[in-house]
Amino acid sequence: MDWLISHEGEEIPAPLEDVPVTEDGKPAESSSELTEHTPGSYKCNDCNKLFRDENAMMFHAAKSGHENFSESTETIAPLTPEERAKKAAELRDRIRAARALKEEQERKEQIEKERRRREEGKKMLETREKQRENEL
DSSP: OHHHHHTTTSOOOOOOOOOOBOTTSSBOSOGGGTOOOOOSEEEETTTOOEESSHHHHHHHHHHHOOOOEEEESOOOOOOOHHHHHHHHHHHHHHHHHHHHHHHHHHHHHHHHHHHHHHHHHHHHHHHHHHHHHHHO
16 A cells, blocks of 8 residues: 555556467467467368358258368358359349248138138038028
8 A cells, every 4th residue: 555655646557468478388489389270161071061161160060960070271262243143143033932932832821721711601501501490
């Protein structure tokens, strides 16, 4: 506490930089020892498919159930604007096709529901008429 009071007006020194330390306790000589290894891509050993990043690899694992992956030095070239536009168009086409299929199925279901409703209505009328005849 005395030290704080005696050094009250002084400027606070800048914090010391973190000096990287190797496993044996000595300061690291170069930053290359500390750089994290990032693979060029990830490879599924089950189907030999390459993935750009860990997220794509995890998605593939969840979707396919594959579990054997390894880091690969192969790099996947980024998509050109033309390739990107082509993939986007293909995706839009698949979405349109899926929507059209879904709409067709819904339309068929509606027709079937309407047919069943009419049949049940006819059966109800027949049942009521039979009850009236039995009462008389």
